Amino acid sequence: PIVDAEDITRRDPLSGQMLLQPTRFALYAGDRVAITGPSGSGKSVFLRAFALLDPLDGGRMAWHGKRVGRAAIPRYRRNVAYIRQRPAIIDGSVEDNLRYPFSLKAYRDVSFDRARAASLALQAGRGADFLDKRASDLSGGEAQIAALIRVLQLSPEVLLLDEPTASLDPESSHAIEGLIEAWFNADDKPHASVWVSHDPAQAKRMSERHLTMRAGVLAEAARSPNADEERTQ
Numbered sequence: 001p002i003v004d005a006e007d008i009t010r011r012d013p014l015s016g017q018m019l020l021q022p023t024r025f026a027l028y029a030g031d032r033v034a035i036t037g038p039s040g041s042g043k044s045v046f047l048r049a050f051a052l053l054d055p056l057d058g059g060r061m062a063w064h065g066k067r068v069g070r071a072a073i074p075r076y077r078r079n080v081a082y083i084r085q086r087p088a089i090i091d092g093s094v095e096d097n098l099r100y101p102f103s104l105k106a107y108r109d110v111s112f113d114r115a116r117a118a119s120l121a122l123q124a125g126r127g128a129d130f131l132d133k134r135a136s137d138l139s140g141g142e143a144q145i146a147a148l149i150r151v152l153q154l155s156p157e158v159l160l161l162d163e164p165t166a167s168l169d170p171e172s173s174h175a176i177e178g179l180i181e182a183w184f185n186a187d188d189k190p191h192a193s194v195w196v197s198h199d200p201a202q203a204k205r206m207s208e209r210h211l212t213m214r215a216g217v218l219a220e221a222a223r224s225p226n227a228d229e230e231r232t233q
């Protein structure tokens with residue numbers, strides 16, 4: 001597997017309550033996984049733990065067969081990228097936002113490529129002026145597209161998408177889906193994605209494997225995404 005979660009757990013730091021029950025989950029090259037489940041069931045807790053954005057309370061993560069120790073976390077996060085529903089956008093232009101990661105230590109070896117960023121924007125149906133827009137003027141959909149370009153330009157191996165299109169119009173949603181599809185086929189690196197979605201049609205389009213989260217327990221879905229979603233509503 002590219003990434004392997006070995007019995008990872010997360011607890012509420014205050015109450016000690018288990019938010020994520022011991023979870024085993026391996027992602028292989030080419031995997032496209034969808035996770036559905038009721039609100040508050042632990043989907044985001046799982047993705048954030050898997051991305052090593054929040055400290056694990058138990059278990060471990062392995063990347064290409066090697067345990068990810070503390071020192072390897074920045075490199076791991078570079079390759080296993082988490083995309084949140086509401087992107088964090090900094091003041092300034094879209095280009096300033098896209099340049100931001102390159103100011104971080106983990107990305108010292110690469111530099112911003114405006115042509116590449118512009119081509120990703122174009123793939124997402126944005127014009128040449130997109131990079132010069134003020135970030136504070138972006139619509140929700142455009143902000144999500146900017147956040148996705150910010151991650152994709154760094155060529156991660158794995159994308160963890162946490163309802164990235166939940167508040168977007170269909171057109172922006174399709175732009176996001178298109179970007180992800182293009183990334184999947186972009187280079188000869190191994191790629192895999194996990195997509196948390198409340199939209200069964202989208203879950204179906206963007207995945208071959210379907211898991212459900214219920215009360216902190218991740219399980220293989222027995223039913224189609226459609227049937228599952230109807231049951232939780």
Ligand SMILES: Nc1ncnc2c1ncn2[C@@H]1O[C@H](COP(=O)(O)OP(=O)(O)OP(=O)(O)O)[C@@H](O)[C@H]1O
Pocket residue numbers: 011012013019037038039040041042043044045046213
């Ligand atoms: N840092 C935290 N500290 C304490 N409790 C947390 C923390 N993060 C999440 N929780 C709790 O863990 C549970 C699962 O939350 P989570 O955000 O993973 O749900 P979700 O499945 O992503 O829901 P939604 O579909 O609404 O996004 C919730 O009860 C939430 O309140």
Ligand SMILES: [Mg+2]
Pocket residue numbers: 043044045162
């Ligand atoms: Mg969530």
